[in-house]
Amino acid sequence: MSLEKRYTHETLVVKVTGELDLVTAEEFRRMVDLELERRQVRHLVLNLAGVSFIDSSGLGAILGRYKKLKSNGGNIVIAAARPPVFKILQLSGFPKIMSFCESEKDALEVAREA
Numbered sequence: 822m823s824l825e826k827r828y829t830h831e832t833l834v835v836k837v838t839g840e841l842d843l844v845t846a847e848e849f850r851r852m853v854d855l856e857l858e859r860r861q862v863r864h865l866v867l868n869l870a871g872v873s874f875i876d877s878s879g880l881g882a883i884l885g886r887y888k889k890l891k892s893n894g895g896n897i898v899i900a901a902a903r904p905p906v907f908k909i910l911q912l913s914g915f916p917k918i919m920s921f922c923e924s925e926k927d928a929l930e931v932a933r934e935a
Contacts, residue, residue, distance in 0.1 A: 824852055831863040831895075832932045834925065838871030841879030850882045857886070863895035864932035868925045870901035880913050887919060896920070896935050900928035 822839035833856050841849060856862065865886060869875075887897045898920045902910060910916070922928040 822848065824849065826852070826856060828860060828862070829929060830933065831861060832866055832929060833857065833860070833862045833864070834866045834868065834929070836868040836871065836925075840874040841869075841872055841882065842874060842876040843878040846878035846882040849879070850885065853882075853886050854889070857889065863890070863893065864935060865890055865895070865897045866900055866925060866928045866932055867897060868900045868928070869906055870903065870925075872903065872906050875906050875909055880909070880915075883915070896932065898922060898928040898931045898935075900925040 822837065822841060822845035825836040827834050835853060837849065839845065853865070867883065883897065890896060896919060899910065899915070900922050901924060902921065920931045922931055
């Protein structure tokens with residue numbers, strides 16, 4: 822798994838590539854938490870276009886960041902999830918609590934409007 826991060830306004834954008842699973846979820850969790858603590862970040866855009874697989878550990882890592890941001894009035898927007906990854910997120914109920922967009926650009930607009 823690789824993680825690329827950048828900031829725009831109060832939003833952290835993380836582009837995830839590879840698998841988000843038991844092996845990589847802790848690294849994802851640590852990196853995102855470090856960035857959330859380091860900056861005045863209200864929103865998180867996760868670009869999942871490069872994610873080929875996600876398991877319950879990956880879902881838990883995303884959900885934990887959601888709870889952390891939500892408690893501070895922020896949110897998570899998921900961008901460009903591939904169909905198999907989107908299906909897992911959908912079956913897990915994520916669309917009920919966070920927004921999904923087809924592109925990172927659209928996700929940034931949704932985050933800014935929140």
